[in-house]
Amino acid sequence: MRILITGGAGFIGSNLALTLQKDNDVTVIDNLSSGNKENLKGFKGDLIIDDIISMDLSQFKDIDVIFHQAAITDTTVSDEKRMMEVNVGGFRRVLDFALKERAILVYASSAGVYGNGKCPMREDQELLPQNAYARSKSLMDELTIKYKDKIRIMGLRYFNVYGPREEYKKKAASMIYQLAQQMKANKNPRIFKYGEQSRDFIYVKDVVDATLKAIRAKESGIVNVGTGVATTFNRIIKILNETLGTSYEPEYFDNPYSFYQDETRADTKRAEELLGFKARYSIEEGIRDYLTTIKSEK
Template sequence: MKNIVVTGGAGFVGSNLALYLQEHFQGSHIIVVDDFRKSGFKNLEGFKGDVIASNVADGEWIQTVKTKKIDAVFHIASITDTTVMDEKKMMRDNVDGFRNILDFAVEKSAPVVYASSAAVYGSFNRKMREEDGGKPNNIYGFSKWVMENLAETYYSKLKIVGLRYFNVFGPGEYHKGLAASMIYQLAIQMIKGNRPRMFKWGEQRRDFVYIKDVVSATVGALSAKENAVINVGTGKSTSFNEIVEILNKILNSGRKPVYFDNPYGFYQNFTEADISKAKDIIGYEPKYTTALAIEEYITKYLFSRDAESRAV
C-alpha cells in the first residue's frame, strides 16, 4: 500500500490528479488535504481515499497522519485567485503552508512535487525560460517565487520538483468562478448564446495547457532526473481572439467579441512556455494542442451530463 498525499485535492488540478492516481496507481491510498475554501466535494465524485479538511498552514493536519508511512506528497493547495491583495494572508497560506509540507516530507523521507506558476515571470513578450523567473506582477506570483526559493534550501534533504503551470483549463474548474480559465469563461458565455466578453482588444496571448497534460507532467515529475523547477505549458501561446475563433468553429456559430477596459494593472498580457527543460528532466511531451484540447473539453465535458455534476 502506498500512501500519497495530495494537498488542494478538492480543487481543479488536485482533484484531477487524485482521481488519476487512484485509477492508475493500483493499491495506493490517496489522502487529500484541503480546507474546501473555494472548492467542493463534487470535484471528488468517485474518490475512494481519505480527506483531511484542514488549512496546510495550520499544521494540525500533520498530527492526523503522523504515524503513517507516506510515499509521496503532491502539494497543489494554494490561494489561486491572482486578484487577492491581502499580502499577509497570501504569504501565510502559500509560503508557510509549503514550509510545513517540506518539513513533513523531510520527516517522512517522501519526495515532493509542488505547484508553482507562470505568474513568477510577470510581464514578458517572448518565450519564458526557467531562468527568467523572479519578476512577478502580483503577490500571488511573489508567493510562488518565494516557495521556489524555499524549496531550493531543501534540495540536499529531499527529492523535490516545482512545476510552473501555465494557463490550465479543463474539467473540474467551474468552482473557480472568475478565476477559472479564459477558455472556460468564453466557452460558457458562447454556449449560453451570448457574445464572448474580453479585455480590449483580445490580442492578449496565453499558453493554455490541458489538465490531462498537466496531470501527466505532475505524476511524471516524481521520476525527475534531478531537483528542479520546470515549465508546464504547451510551448505555444494562443490569443483570446483566436480562442473565440476556435470556439465558433466547434459551436458552429459566429459570435463576435465584446471588448471592455482591463481594470487590472498587473495583468499578464503574454505567456508562452519554453518546455525544453521539462522534456529533458521529466520527459514531458504535451499530447494536446490547445485547439484539440478545447474541442475535447467542449464536446466531452461541457456538453455532457458531467457538466451538471463534477466536470465544468
C-alpha cells in the first residue's frame, strides 16, 4: 500500500512508520516542531519536512491510507487560535485530501475530550474538553461524524501512551517517562499531591497495533484506544522501583493546573467490536519492555 503518515517523526508516528515500512511504501510528513529525525533512524521511506497547514498535498498520488498524527501535542499550550489552526485546520486539509484521493483516513483523537467525565469512558458519553488541546480534538471528532458516510475514516481516542521514541516530546512526554528519568538520575520522583490520580496507560506497541487494525475497521467512526485499566501515579512509581531495583519515595507537590483529569479509563468494547483490538501489554509488562530501551538523562 501507499501510505502517508503526518507527524511521522513524532513519538507514535515514528513507531508506526518503522512498523509499516516492512510491507508498504511509506512517506512521512513532519515539520519537526515536536518530532525529531532521530526517531526515524532505520526508516527507508521518504521524509518530507513541511507543514500540513500550508503544504501542497496534491503532490501525493495514489495514496491508499493516511495516518494523521501531526498536531500540537503539548496539552498545556493555551494559544487557542494556534491550536485550532494546526490541529483542526491541519485535519481539515488532510480530510479534504483524503476525500479527493478516496483514501482511508485514520487520525489521532484523544481521551482528553472526556475531561473529568465518568469512567469507564464511552465513545457516546458527553464530551467535556477542558483545555484548548482537548477542544481541538473534539472539533476533529465532530467533523468526522459529519463526514463519516462520505469517506472511510476512523478517529482513535488514544489514552495515555508511553514507550520508545517519546523523549523528544520533553515535558509533554508521558508521566512514566518523566518519573523513570528522575529515578534514573537518582532523584525522588515528583508527582502532584497525593499521587492517587490515575490514567489508562497504554504501551505504544499496542497503540501501533490498534492503529493498523483501524484500516480494516468494519465501519467509519470513533473508538477508544486504551487498556480498560487505570493505574495511579503512586503505583507507577512502585512498578518503576520494582523494575529498576530501586526504592525511591515519591515527593508530592501542589498541582498548578486548574483543569486536570483525576482519572481516565477507557471502555474498550467498541474497539473490540469495530477493530478487533484488545491491548496485550499490562502496565507491568509494558514498563518492563520500555525500560530495556529508555536512555538515561544526559
